[in-house]
Amino acid sequence: MAYTKADLKHDLAAMGLTGTETILIHSSMKSIGPVEGxxxxxxxxxxxxxAEGLLLLPTHTWRFINEENRVFDVRxxxxxxxxxxxxFRQxxxxxxSLHPTHSMAAYGKGAAAYLEGELDANTPCTPGGCYDRLRAAHGKVLLLGVTHARNTFIHSVEEVLNVPNRLTDKPMQMTVVDEAGAQHNVYMRRHYNAQQPHISEDFVKLEQAYLDCGAARNTKFGDASCILCDAEGLFRVTRHVLAPNPEAFVTEPVIPPERWQGLCTGKTGG
Structure with a gap:
């Protein structure tokens, strides 16, 4: 049996969502299983x-925008x-948004206002930008069939905390073409760490911490195993764990539970 649209909407409601949330969804279509249509x-x-909230999806282009191809056309x-x-973006x-490597697509209330300012960003997840402002919006992050290794919001936490060895030393000049076809020159630093080329793969080291402290909880959508997260909670737990060792994701093979247990007395709720 294939899932219907009604089935999928039921699964969202079963997560405790109301439809009025600001929510960022990282997704794997294959994980959902068979779907009619x-x-x-x-x-x-x-x-x-x-429809009464704000739906956000990442529309990243970092794999294609590089030294050989420096032009991002939002259209x-x-x-x-x-x-x-x-x-979704089409x-x-x-x-x-007009971010050349880490753009985001939005649909719903306040979409234009939420995405504005990204042309001025000079890092992948600039403090105050689209990913960081999930906190101020009391937003949610739904990891649908994927793990925290795909949780771009955590990159924004690292940038706010000024974690070292996360970005290239020098920015790269790029061109952004906006909806009207106008071209804008921008300068962007990229993710880079000499020890770990894919930093986000280490974000899973805090999966249990997020669950224990109420910043995330496990749920389902179709066949997909999902993690529904609270952006403010993710920030609070990540900051607490990284404070004594900002490079813990890379330098610590395992982050022990005692590093976050003291925080879990005041759960944030997923």
């Missing part, structure tokens, strides 16, 4: 359910993070 039905379910540049974001009413 495929990816378009999944997007229909999300956009209808969050045409494909994203590198899956079929759902790629189809839908009527969906807006996309």
């Amino acid at each position: 495929g990816a378009d039905t999944v997007l229909d379910a999300w956009m209808e359910f969050f 045409r540049s494909p994203c590198c993070v899956g079929i759902l974001p790629e189809l 839908r009527p009413g969906v807006l996309r």
Whole structure:
């Protein structure tokens, strides 16, 4: 049996979501299982359910925007993070930010205001930018069929905390083409660490910490195992653990529970 749109909307409600949230969804279409109508039905379910909220999907291009290709066209540049974001960004009413490597697409209340200012960003997840402002919006992060290794919000926490050895020393000049076709020269530093080329793979070291402290909880969407997170809670737990060792993700093979147990007396709620 394939999942219907009604089934998928029911799963969102079963998570305790109301549809009024600001929510960022990182997703794996394959993990959901068979769906009547495929990816378009999944997007229909999300956009209808969050019609009174703000639905956000990452539309990153970091895999394609590099030394050989320095032009990001907000209208045409494909994203590198899956079929759902790629189809979502092309839908009527969906807006996309002007960040050349870590753009975000938005649909719903306040979408334009939420995405503004990204042309001035000079790092992947600049403090005060689209990812960081999830905290101020009391936003949620839904990891749908993926782990914290795909949780871009944690990159924004590292940038706010000024964790060392996360970015290239020198920025790269890029060109951003906006919706009207106008070109803008920008300068962007990229993610870089000499020891670990894929820093986000180490974010899973805090999976249990987020669960124990109430910043995240496990749930389901179709066949997909999901983690529903509270952005403020993720920030609080990550800051608490990284404070004594800002490079813990890279330098510590395992982060022991005693590093966060003292924080869990005041749970944040997922």
